[in-house]
Amino acid sequence: MSHIVLIIDDSPTAVPELRSLLESEGYEVLTALRAEEALDTLRSAKVDLIITEALLPGMDGFDLVRHLKANERWAIIPIIMLTVRSAPEDYAASYDAGADEYFIKPLEPPKIIAATRGLILRYEKMRVTGDISSGRPSRGLPGPVSVRGERGKIIGVFSLKGGVGTTTLAVNLAVAIKMLEPSARVGLVDLSLEQGIDALLLDIVPTSTIADWAREDLTDATPYLLNQYFVPHRTGISLMSAPSSPEQAEIVRPDVVRRTLELAPDAFDYIILDTASTFSESTLIALEMAGHILLPVTPDMAALKTAVNTLRILKAVNISDDKTTMILNELVPRAGLTRQQVETSIGKNCMSVPHAGAGFIEASNTGMPLVTVEPAPAAAKAILDIARTLCEPEELVAAGEQKLGRAGILNRLRRAQ
Ligand SMILES: Nc1ncnc2c1ncn2[C@@H]1O[C@H](COP(=O)(O)OP(=O)(O)O)[C@@H](O)[C@H]1O
Ligand SMILES: [Mg+2]
Structure with a gap:
């Protein structure tokens, strides 16, 4: 069964290019124009990797990543940001939010494919072993346990x-x-x-x-x-x-x-x-x-x-x-x-x-x-x-x-x- 990649981007040029690249590598591709639409897709489909633009209408890509990483159902799905935003603070915001990779457009096929393969492999391993934290030692899973170890x-x-x-x-x-x-x-x-x-x-x-x-x-x-x-x-x-x-x-x-x-x-x-x-x-x-x-x-x-x-x-x-x-x-x-x-x-x-x-x-x-x-x-x-x-x-x-x-x-x- 092929792996499913969800692309979130409203650019009419970037999406077809990325889609055909991923499909040529054997991935199944779903797309969403907005973060809100992506969340609907995630509720109904099993997605193995997300590639999102940071600049989105409505909820932006950083908020989306943060939202996904804060939710147990989606927290371990790897996320690549592929974006037109190239300021140093955008890199920081992206990794702070919990993204796994950050690439600036235009698309560089070998980089995206290598990251996609590597991250999906890691995701599969985590799902099999149930060891979520080993995949992200520095960030961990933002679980719901109170930081002070007592009830809120x-x-x-x-x-x-x-x-x-x-x-x-x-x-x-x-x-x-x-x-x-x-x-x-x-x-x-x-x-x-x-x-x-x-x-x-x-x-x-x-x-x-x-x-x-x-x-x-x-x-x-x-x-x-x-x-x-x-x-x-x-x-x-x-x-x-x-x-x-x-x-x-x-x-x-x-x-x-x-x-x-x-x-x-x-x-x-x-x-x-x-x-x-x-x-x-x-x-x-x-x-x-x-x-x-x-x-x-x-x-x-x-x-x-x-x-x-x-x-x-x-x-x-x-x-x-x-x-x-x-x-x-x-x-x-x-x-x-x-x-x-x-x-x-x-x-x-x-x-x-x-x-x-x-x-x-x-x-x-x-x-x-x-x-x-x-x-x-x-x-x-x-x-x-x-x-x-x-x-x-x-x-x-x-x-x-x-x-x-x-x-x-x-x-x-x-x-x-
Ligand atoms: N200390 C204050 N100084 C100036 N405006 C205030 C102050 N406290 C509240 N407001 C304004 O009063 C209005 C009503 O406040 P709101 O918090 O919506 O009230 P409530 O929830 O009790 O109905 C809002 O426009 C708010 O910005
Ligand atoms: Mg009120």
């Missing part, structure tokens, strides 16, 4: 009131944790099932979403399988996207959320949940299973009232107050209540994120969250500080633990209920 932490971000910065905080926090602990595996789950925008903010074209994951048979699902539904981002974090349309949200039943969060701590060191602004059963499961909950609140009476109600409901469902931290998010500059007023009203200390002007929006237009901007704007620094408290267990959100006397505005809120 689940951090929920929640607000019953929409538009207060829940998503902004969740996305930036995930990236901030990755920046503080570069070796940690950080997964972001968009549980805003009906209107999730995390993929949009990160400029990720999701190859799969939580709705696809929900269609799996989850009784026997493993952390490895879960991992395949996360799409890698340039910052090194991975995202499980919300369903691509609101109608699909109902596929993601509460038991799917529970199963996801049972498996996720064996696949990631940190799992950040961007939750929906409702006390649905799925949200409650997420908040129950989270080890820490960040509650963004804006400095205005409406948001405070909702925050007080939220704390009351969390208490009623036995979610410990110790694991919640209020985040005062100054959505509007120099407006509304002071931090002290907010803290007194809620009876809890807050950590705060200052107003960022259009900073968050501008950053999201580039697909790189504000925390990655240099030099770090004040709002980015504040989120890095919050991330630090979550990365360092001994200092765990000390700010959230000290109770304050409830007075002033709280009384007004109580009277208003």
Whole structure:
């Protein structure tokens, strides 16, 4: 049986040339114009080697390689990058992503054929012996085992009131944790099932979403399988996207959320949940299973009232107050209540994120969250500080633990209920 090579390239000249070269050497050839199409092919066909261009429409070749190497099902398939991109940093990006060979176009037949033969032989040997790591001693298999050898932490971000910065905080926090602990595996789950925008903010074209994951048979699902539904981002974090349309949200039943969060701590060191602004059963499961909950609140009476109600409901469902931290998010500059007023009203200390002007929006237009901007704007620094408290267990959100006397505005809120 001949070996199958998958070519991913949208060049009308390069593909026929490479195809006829490989076919003349006895290989069977499949082609895809885009990374997304290649993933579909890989789901249904047994491919022995991949040759991909780096420049692709939609998900680029580097992201594709990273995605494949992070997925157990495809991680050992050898990958050659054959590309028009010739800058030294492209070589580095290619090998960092996990490609096995890197060639610059135009095509040099003897090189490609030698690499194809050698890599397929090595792949066959690895499959027979099951010894995956021997083939790639320097890179290894990016498996789902936590780097610290313990189960990962689940951090929920929640607000019953929409538009207060829940998503902004969740996305930036995930990236901030990755920046503080570069070796940690950080997964972001968009549980805003009906209107999730995390993929949009990160400029990720999701190859799969939580709705696809929900269609799996989850009784026997493993952390490895879960991992395949996360799409890698340039910052090194991975995202499980919300369903691509609101109608699909109902596929993601509460038991799917529970199963996801049972498996996720064996696949990631940190799992950040961007939750929906409702006390649905799925949200409650997420908040129950989270080890820490960040509650963004804006400095205005409406948001405070909702925050007080939220704390009351969390208490009623036995979610410990110790694991919640209020985040005062100054959505509007120099407006509304002071931090002290907010803290007194809620009876809890807050950590705060200052107003960022259009900073968050501008950053999201580039697909790189504000925390990655240099030099770090004040709002980015504040989120890095919050991330630090979550990365360092001994200092765990000390700010959230000290109770304050409830007075002033709280009384007004109580009277208003
Ligand atoms: N500290 C801040 N400064 C300026 N704009 C902010 C800040 N926090 C959030 N925003 C903006 O507020 C809007 C709503 O934020 P988002 O995170 O989508 O809220 P939610 O998820 O709670 O609905 C977004 O446009 C975001 O960029
Ligand atoms: Mg949101």
